[in-house]
Amino acid sequence: MPQVLVLADHAEGRAKKTTLELLAAARRLGEPAAVVVSATGPSAQLKEELACHGATRIYAVESADADDHLVTPTVGALELAAREASPVAVLVPATVEGNEVAARLAVRLDAGLLLDAVDLDASGTATHIVFGGSYTVTSRATHGTPVISVRPGAFEPEEQMTQAVEQPLTLPSVDPAGSARVIERRPAPAGDRPALAEASVVVSGGRGVAGPEGFKVVEQLADALGGAVGASRAAVDAGYYPHQYQVGQTGTSVSPQLYIALGISGAIQHLAGMQTSKTIIAVNKDPEAPIFNIADLAVVGDLFSVAPQLTEEVTRRKG
Amino acid sequence: MNIVVLVKQVPDTSAERTLTEGEYGHFTLDREALDPVLDEINERAVEEALRLKETIGAQVTVVTMGPEPAADALRKALAMGADAGIHVCDEALRGSDVPTTARVLAAAVRAVEDVDLVLAGNAATDGRAGAVPAAVADLLGLPQLTQVRELEISDGQVRAERVTEDGEATLQASLPSLVSVTEKINEPRYPSFKGIMAAKKKPIRTLDLDDVFPDADSQRFVTARSQVAQAVPRPPRAAGTRCDDDGSAGRRIAEHLMAQKLL
Numbered sequence: 318m319p320q321v322l323v324l325a326d327h328a329e330g331r332a333k334k335t336t337l338e339l340l341a342a343a344r345r346l347g348e349p350a351a352v353v354v355s356a357t358g359p360s361a362q363l364k365e366e367l368a369c370h371g372a373t374r375i376y377a378v379e380s381a382d383a384d385d386h387l388v389t390p391t392v393g394a395l396e397l398a399a400r401e402a403s404p405v406a407v408l409v410p411a412t413v414e415g416n417e418v419a420a421r422l423a424v425r426l427d428a429g430l431l432l433d434a435v436d437l438d439a440s441g442t443a444t445h446i447v448f449g450g451s452y453t454v455t456s457r458a459t460h461g462t463p464v465i466s467v468r469p470g471a472f473e474p475e476e477q478m479t480q481a482v483e484q485p486l487t488l489p490s491v492d493p494a495g496s497a498r499v500i501e502r503r504p505a506p507a508g509d510r511p512a513l514a515e516a517s518v519v520v521s522g523g524r525g526v527a528g529p530e531g532f533k534v535v536e537q538l539a540d541a542l543g544g545a546v547g548a549s550r551a552a553v554d555a556g557y558y559p560h561q562y563q564v565g566q567t568g569t570s571v572s573p574q575l576y577i578a579l580g581i582s583g584a585i586q587h588l589a590g591m592q593t594s595k596t597i598i599a600v601n602k603d604p605e606a607p608i609f610n611i612a613d614l615a616v617v618g619d620l621f622s623v624a625p626q627l628t629e630e631v632t633r634r635k636g
Numbered sequence: 637m638n639i640v641v642l643v644k645q646v647p648d649t650s651a652e653r654t655l656t657e658g659e660y661g662h663f664t665l666d667r668e669a670l671d672p673v674l675d676e677i678n679e680r681a682v683e684e685a686l687r688l689k690e691t692i693g694a695q696v697t698v699v700t701m702g703p704e705p706a707a708d709a710l711r712k713a714l715a716m717g718a719d720a721g722i723h724v725c726d727e728a729l730r731g732s733d734v735p736t737t738a739r740v741l742a743a744a745v746r747a748v749e750d751v752d753l754v755l756a757g758n759a760a761t762d763g764r765a766g767a768v769p770a771a772v773a774d775l776l777g778l779p780q781l782t783q784v785r786e787l788e789i790s791d792g793q794v795r796a797e798r799v800t801e802d803g804e805a806t807l808q809a810s811l812p813s814l815v816s817v818t819e820k821i822n823e824p825r826y827p828s829f830k831g832i833m834a835a836k837k838k839p840i841r842t843l844d845l846d847d848v849f850p851d852a853d854s855q856r857f858v859t860a861r862s863q864v865a866q867a868v869p870r871p872p873r874a875a876g877t878r879c880d881d882d883g884s885a886g887r888r889i890a891e892h893l894m895a896q897k898l899l
């Protein structure tokens with residue numbers, strides 16, 4: 318069986334969830350082979366996690382620059398492994414950084430680039446949901462080794478015990494004139510809430526929340542439901558909530574089981590990032606708010622009375 | 637200092653977007669059906685270039701690739717205060733994929749002498765992936781400082797604050813470098829009447845593929861490496877149940893969640 322390279326993102330010696338999802342996706346196309354880029358080699362725990370999720374081979378790429386240079390060591394490692402393995406495809410997560418890595422790699426391999434796939438079939442055809450959820454598109458590479466970025470959460474990790482063969486590769490040091498140095502990383506605080514893009518419940522607040530203190534009401538409802546907090550661009554621009562929580566065309570795209578919009582009017586750029594959600598509930602004072610056109614349940618009312626009551630009800634029924 | 641800003645004309649996002657089936661079953665975005673505008677994120681990239689021009693002095697060249705009307709995006713940037721434009725326009729580039737677009741833009745940047753800084757928007761509103769700036773950096777061999785919300789340049793050094801879903805990072809590189817900005821970097825200025833008048837006299841060079849790739853061999857890169865096989869509109873969402881809050885809407889929603897097994 319042909320190999321499928323998977324970029325194995327890791328943190329603190331453990332595989333990220335997206336890595337395990339990519340291994341599941343890779344099994345549709347061939348034998349998953351994980352590419353681990355690190356300064357010190359993969360940890361025993363990481364190797365075991367990869368082998369338990371179907372990785373038959375681990376390309377351990379040692380690079381002294383892995384931690385303190387942006388993107389280039391990862392691209393170099395994937396290029397090295399791709400030239401070694403002649404894989405049928407290379408998979409990376411469709412995060413901001415993953416898409417950047419994919420683009421650079423596709424250029425180097427002179428290969429087809431398929432971004433943000435939500436599904437993959439055995440022939441390498443990818444499915445994408447584009448234009449804010451208004452089209453389903455299928456595409457395939459017509460040239461070279463396809464480089465595919467896969468949307469986080471699109472695949473479920475699958476357990477599959479394998480014997481992973483480890484193969485070390487050494488990456489030449491990066492050229493400082495062609496690479497940005499990372500002086501400091503400040504990872505997003507993990508907190509107790511799920512990541513926005515992967516959460517099965519998202520509660521978002523808009524300008525109607527009226528201030529940073531108002532977001533307490535949004536957070537309390539999100540916590541009662543075990544969900545993530547999102548915000549409209551107007552709420553972010555007004556300084557009510559930090560930028561990384563922005564949902565929409567120029568923020569994060571979400572597709573949870575449940576999306577609750579509090580004090581959000583429903584501009585097309587906001588809808589573009591959430592209208593593929595399974596169930597949408599909107600609370601807005603304005604009976605004409607466009608968000609109501611796509612809501613499964615539209616509540617005309619003041620979010621400051623509706624949301625706390627809902628939080629209380631949810632807490633009571635759960636507890 | 638020489639700054640090149642990569643800009644793009646996009647369909648106005650407040651309108652509906654459609655895909656059309658062209659020759660040989662290729663689907664491409666039906667750009668002509670929409671009101672084209674200079675992508676908002678590019679206005680912020682141009683703004684950042686103009687602020688550098690005002691503080692440390694720079695010659696600002698805006699570069700775009702696209703059909704004839706894309707020159708309007710250049711005019712807008714010139715009206716804001718950029719000095720010159722380059723428009724790569726060639727029928728063969730219609731429907732270009734990311735690698736082709738990046739190769740053409742990289743070649744156009746090379747057509748400007750002694751470039752110190754390439755600026756771009758982090759992601760086009762009609763493409764979203766943010767892949768083009770990274771690919772251009774790779775092709776030009778420049779340090780990539782992308783998704784930047786704060787930029788500082790002094791003594792040939794670039795320092796930038798990057799924001800992604802993973803968190804924040806402080807980046808550093810020497811010039812020449814490539815930087816892409818997020819929508820939080822600045823508020824772009826409006827062109828003044830004087831600026832609009834002055835823009836009419838500023839130079840725009842129009843180049844075709846033979847001009848950007850004088851070595852005919854390079855043209856083999858201008859080929860699609862991927863193809864859209866099928867494009868199906870998704871059914872629009874219908875409005876569901878509506879209720880006015882009579883003081884019990886919170887309970888009402890909770891019941892709905894129970895009924896939908898979401899609780």
Ligand SMILES: Cc1cc2nc3c(=O)[nH]c(=O)nc-3n(C[C@H](O)[C@H](O)[C@H](O)COP(=O)(O)OP(=O)(O)OC[C@H]3O[C@@H](n4cnc5c(N)ncnc54)[C@H](O)[C@@H]3O)c2cc1C
Nearest residue numbers: 523524525549550551565566567568580581582587602620
């Ligand atoms: C290029 C571009 C990209 C963009 N990208 C994004 C994006 O990624 N994400 C995004 O969200 N927007 C984006 N926008 C902005 C978008 O067009 C809207 O301006 C924005 O979504 C509006 O946010 P909002 O609904 O919170 O604010 P508003 O439109 O001001 O709506 C506030 C709503 O709150 C309601 N309200 C007020 N008080 C209460 C109360 N007490 N209880 C209940 N309801 C109340 C009001 O009736 C109103 O409907 C983009 C715009 C452009 C041009």
